[in-house]
Amino acid sequence: MSDAAPQTVTSPRENRLFAAAKRLGTSVLPFVVVILVWQFASLFFPRFLFPSLIDVFWRCIDIFSSGAMFADVLATILRILAGLAGAFVIGGGLALLMVRSRAVDNFMSPILTLFQGIPALSWVVFAIIWFHGVEFRIFFIMVMTTLPAFTFQVLGALRAMSKDLMEMVFSFRPTRAKLFRVMIAPAILPDILTAWKVNLGNASRVVVVAELVGATGGVGYQLLQQQQLFDMAGALAWTLQLVFFVLIVQGALTLIENTAFRYRAVSERAI
Amino acid sequence: MRDTVTPLAAAIHLEHVSKVFGKAGTDSAYRAVDGLDLDVRPGQMLALLGKTGCGKSTIFNMIAGLTEPSSGTVRVSGRDPFREFDSFRGKMAIVFQSDRLLPWRTAIQNVELGLEMLEVPAAERREKAQLWLTKLGLGGHENDYPHALSGGMRQRVSIARAFATNANILLCDEPFSALDESTAGRLRAEFVRLVKENGKTAVFITHSISEALEIGDRIVVLKRPAKIAYDVSFDADTGREERELIRSRIGGVLAE
Numbered sequence: 001m002s003d004a005a006p007q008t009v010t011s012p013r014e015n016r017l018f019a020a021a022k023r024l025g026t027s028v029l030p031f032v033v034v035i036l037v038w039q040f041a042s043l044f045f046p047r048f049l050f051p052s053l054i055d056v057f058w059r060c061i062d063i064f065s066s067g068a069m070f071a072d073v074l075a076t077i078l079r080i081l082a083g084l085a086g087a088f089v090i091g092g093g094l095a096l097l098m099v100r101s102r103a104v105d106n107f108m109s110p111i112l113t114l115f116q117g118i119p120a121l122s123w124v125v126f127a128i129i130w131f132h133g134v135e136f137r138i139f140f141i142m143v144m145t146t147l148p149a150f151t152f153q154v155l156g157a158l159r160a161m162s163k164d165l166m167e168m169v170f171s172f173r174p175t176r177a178k179l180f181r182v183m184i185a186p187a188i189l190p191d192i193l194t195a196w197k198v199n200l201g202n203a204s205r206v207v208v209v210a211e212l213v214g215a216t217g218g219v220g221y222q223l224l225q226q227q228q229l230f231d232m233a234g235a236l237a238w239t240l241q242l243v244f245f246v247l248i249v250q251g252a253l254t255l256i257e258n259t260a261f262r263y264r265a266v267s268e269r270a271i
Numbered sequence: 272m273r274d275t276v277t278p279l280a281a282a283i284h285l286e287h288v289s290k291v292f293g294k295a296g297t298d299s300a301y302r303a304v305d306g307l308d309l310d311v312r313p314g315q316m317l318a319l320l321g322k323t324g325c326g327k328s329t330i331f332n333m334i335a336g337l338t339e340p341s342s343g344t345v346r347v348s349g350r351d352p353f354r355e356f357d358s359f360r361g362k363m364a365i366v367f368q369s370d371r372l373l374p375w376r377t378a379i380q381n382v383e384l385g386l387e388m389l390e391v392p393a394a395e396r397r398e399k400a401q402l403w404l405t406k407l408g409l410g411g412h413e414n415d416y417p418h419a420l421s422g423g424m425r426q427r428v429s430i431a432r433a434f435a436t437n438a439n440i441l442l443c444d445e446p447f448s449a450l451d452e453s454t455a456g457r458l459r460a461e462f463v464r465l466v467k468e469n470g471k472t473a474v475f476i477t478h479s480i481s482e483a484l485e486i487g488d489r490i491v492v493l494k495r496p497a498k499i500a501y502d503v504s505f506d507a508d509t510g511r512e513e514r515e516l517i518r519s520r521i522g523g524v525l526a527e
Binding site for chain 1: 286335337356357359360361363364365367371373374375376377384385388389416417418419436
């Protein structure tokens with residue numbers, strides 16, 4: 001008869017559930033801590049400084065359920081997406097031209113670097129002086145602030161493509177369209193998704209500034225209203241709309257990454 | 272022992288071909304190939320042998336149409352492979368030194384690559400790719416991504432990819448040099464059998480005398496800058512003693 005203590009045996013399913021719960025707990029924990037600290041602060045500070053998060057929650061529900069207010073959220077989202085899409089298309093085209101021609105590269109690189117150094121707020125001022133239409137102003141600001149990053153990121157991805165793989169595909173004499181489909185697009189997709197993730201965060205910050213100064217609707221405009229009313233709960237609720245949007249799109253991009261890059265080998269040893 | 276064939280009948284014809292890298296006439300100019308004349312008969316398996324840096328890969332790239340000669344004429348099946356690049360679609364296939372599989376494609380999708388360029392319908396493409404994978408002993412690995420395959424398996428996928436298009440001309444750039452000798456020996460034997468069975472013209476670059484003797488029915492030894500130093504043809508009837516004589520001559524030429 002063995003004297004060894006009886007061991008608890010867990011099934012693989014239980015192990016997976018435990019691991020999933022642990023992952024979820026780890027990712028949720030920082031938010032829970034922030035929420036608790038804020039809620040604790042709301043007990044001791046005036047409402048206009050630290051409003052109760054319950055109030056903020058109900059303000060969020062008001063925004064979701066009110067057609068007029070939710071239209072402001074949608075307007076901001078559309079402005080972000082249109083600006084990013086515009087910058088991506090123009091930046092991708094520029095990057096292709098720059099990778100094909102040294103002259104274009106030599107000409108465009110300093111200009112884009114210069115653009116990168118111009119603050120978002122300056123573009124807002126330029127747009128207000130140069131253009132009349134609100135939507136075009138915001139589109140212009142969004143494109144100009146995200147264009148250099150998109151261009152340099154796509155350019156870097158095109159330059160980093162494997163010469164060996166390119167030669168291999170070339171040896172089959174592909175048409176331009178096929179070369180793009182079988183080689184270029186899959187090779188640069190990881191960098192494009194990263195560029196979208198990075199620029200999405202930037203764009204959501206810039207759009208608020210653009211709307212704050214030059215629009216009559218949208219999250220930025222609503223934030224200005226809350227500032228004038230000294231309504232912190234409202235300001236937080238409107239800010240959270242953008243945060244939710246960024247989180248949802250980042251989640252969608254991560255989902256695309258997980259599906260599109262399942263071919264990648266995963267090392268059991270982390271960095 | 273030199274192999275001769277009229278240029279018109281040659282599958283591959285190189286006449287006074289030179290290739291200079293860098294700006295001609297400057298110190299940075301490097302002459303990789305210097306006035307090379309070479310003809311390869313249809314159905315011949317030519318092993319191009321030479322030390323590292325003797326210009327083998329430059330010749331290979333010029334025949335493949337990936338590099339333009341600085342002077343001279345390169346013709347493959349009577350056409351210029353560089354200027355008439357697209358006209359060789361499906362007529363020339365290459366097996367590279369490394370497998371060069373697209374990491375985002377499964378084994379079968381990699382084999383289908385050349386067939387996609389030829390607009391072969393999807394069902395037929397899949398059937399042909401499957402056939403070649405099975406012939407090369409990779410049945411059951413169709414849906415594996417390259418990272419899940421061993422080096423030998425990946426190189427077999429790349430051979431299947433080259434054969435799947437049924438190209439008449441096969442160019443191979445030391446395709447087995449990165450593999451262990453036992454795997455390389457097996458693949459080499461498979462490769463020779465497939466080339467013979469399918470009546471291909473093949474140019475096989477190597478720096479191993481044994482591999483050249485095993486693969487080729489003709490061996491051309493190159494000396495830097497790519498000039499023919501020795502050219503010998505033989506066949507299955509060539510006796511062991513004669514092969515040993517060829518081996519020692521090649522050894523002597525390479526040692527010079």
